Amino acid sequence: MSVETSVESHSVANRISLPVRDYDLAATLSCGQAFRWDREGNSWLGVIDKHAVRLTQQGDEIIAQTATPQSDWTWLTYYLQTDVDLAAVLASFPIDAPMKSARVDCYGLRLLRQDPWECLASFILSSTKQIVQIRQIISLLCERYGNLAAGTSNAFTFPTAQRLAVLKESDLRSCKMGFRAPYLLAAAKAVNDGKLSLEKIARLDLPEARRRLVTLPGVGPKIADCVLLFAYGFPTAFPVDVWVIKALQRFYFRNRQIPIAKLREFSASYFGPNGGYAQQYLFHALRLSEGKAQPSKSLLVSS
């Protein structure tokens, strides 16, 4: 009869409780930075890398349950960024009326740290699509070309670049992604054959990292900044989409039509060292106010 080690850090379990402060899990998972989380009651079901996981927030703790036992939970705390001091981030925002309001409306909203390939592929699929449609496309893609997550019968990993690189454009088009299919295919091939190293991008400075990403067809400044912010954690990457355009023009340019390039230029200097976070607060606050995003309190009410 073997004796298991009793060292705490080597314990194996399929459940962990993470203490958190200033963390709104519902807002974080539903605000449109990640597309593969489904609410079930008060829990959220998703797949992080190869791990199927159920997340439940109870006050200042997040309980995670996995389909298979884990000895190392680093993948989870890294993804959730539970160690980030949110108060310090919020304190770096500009002191103005729209940001004060966004801080209140989005309090506890966090930036995740996602897998670069999944994030890149997902945002290639995002252009001129509503978030609900992006979720549908990605769900189809994962069902067809992902792998079953260990210990589950209906949760899929995100398909690797290697897997997608050998597909035909028509295979991807049948996942409802339309004109984005050749873009995704080209990105998968570039990553798979080493023409684009997603590992190297992490070590570049922001302008150089942008230059690398936008060499991919279908990847422009907005999608590049989404990947740089949501996957690589560049703190001043600032994706400017239709919602952010609307917010910036309304709050900072007296509702005037301003060229996107000028909005980016303004944002790069105005929002400070955590501009990316500020961007997500502007984005989510505006979508909340227009009824396009669910207030996290309502998400906690039993369905």
Added chain:
DNA sequence: GACCAGGACCATT
């Protein structure tokens, strides 16, 4: 049925 969606690209001015 028009309008628009976490855009990018290409052809015109």
Added chain:
DNA sequence: AATGGTCATGGT
């Protein structure tokens, strides 16, 4: 350097 059309598909 700015504008306008186009791309595919589906929600509202």
